[in-house]
Amino acid sequence: MKIIISGSLGNIGKPLTAQLVQSGHDVTVISSNADKKTAIENLGAKAAIGSVSDADFLSKTFEGADALFAMTPPNMGGQNIIKNTVEAGNAFAKAIQKTNIQRIVMLSSIGADLEGGNGPIAGLHQIEKLYQNLDASVTFLRAGYFYINFFNDIPMIKGAGIMGANFPDSLQIPLVHPEDIALAAAEELQKAQEGKNIRYIISDVKTPSEIVKAFGTAIAKPELPWVEFTDEQSLGGMIQAGLPEEMANLYAEMGAGLRSGKIGADFLSNNFPVDGKIKLEDFAKEFASKF
Incomplete structure (x- = not known):
């Protein structure tokens, strides 16, 4: 299969690319950073350098592809974050329609069923709605709260001797490791699937x-x-x-x-x-x- 991976060689993209290349697929990795080209090629994949907000670039990259892992960056700039995230989702949707890719796996999140009150996840809710209208098989891969977010607490632990956030210690939190997301995404990309489906990936x-x-x-x-x-x-x-x-x-x-x-x-x-x-x-x- 010819498979397109967005998300560069991040915590999900790198293990996902390695798995798919090892399985014998023709993999292209999208990155906005030209410095990643060599690292992508060293994994056995092709590099496509450009912006995920550029529908024309995405259309050229998607040409002839069988499947796509669609991931919008978690922080689309310091301002207008939701708007920028949804615009990237729109660019993906336009390119998918133009090139007629038939298998899409979109990285989404717990809470993406909610229109608001969910912080940055609101952008993923809107993108899920966009993808519902695509003439393609789409799996919405709703991930839990990333374990690796807790790395941000290390300075607090070292400085104040505590961990904390604005939720209580008794809260049940669905958690996920990026490597488990990569495994699930690889499985879904290679699966024959029809219609629109939701899969939660929780570790x-x-x-x-x-x-x-x-x-x-x-x-x-x-x-x-x-x-x-x-x-x-x-x-x-x-x-x-x-x-x-x-x-x-x-x-x-x-x-x-x-x-x-x-x-x-x-x-x-x-x-x-x-x-x-x-x-x-x-x-x-x-x-x-x-x-």
Whole structure:
């Protein structure tokens, strides 16, 4: 198969590309960074350098392809983030229609069933709606909360001796490792599928209380506590840490959406499988190696 991968050689794109090349597929990786060309080619794939917001570039790249892994960057600039994300989704949709690719796997998220109150996930909700109208087989791969987001807490642990966010330590959070997303995406891209389908990819479901216990044990800080911040404290902390204000507001809104239970509700209330292989205890070792 000729398969197009967007997302460059990131935490998902790199293992996904390696798997598909190893399986004998003709893989092209889209990257906005020309410096990635050699690394892409070293994996046995072709490089397509350009912007995912450029429908003409995408159309040329998609020509003759059998399948596409469609991933919009999580931070489309520091301003107009939702608008920029949806514009990239529009560019994908136009190029898909023009080139008639028949198999699409779109990286989405828990909470993408919600129109709002879910922070940056709102852009994925709008893109899912765009893709519902495509004349193609589409799997919406709704991923959990990325384990690797917790790397952002390392300075807090080192500086204040705590972990925390604007949701409580008792909250059930669907979690995922990027490598599990790559495995699921590879499986879906090679699967004969019709219509529009939703697949959740979740590695584990844990509470912040369980998360700090696992991390604390792994970094020899067994008493590491979880502190629930107010929305205002969470927002202020992210801005102080250097996050652009618009993105900080979106992440604070996402935290509030997790706290209310609505972001995780569709997954948690419908008995979807937890089929990722990398559990919290496995990731805790990775966390410790970065600490």
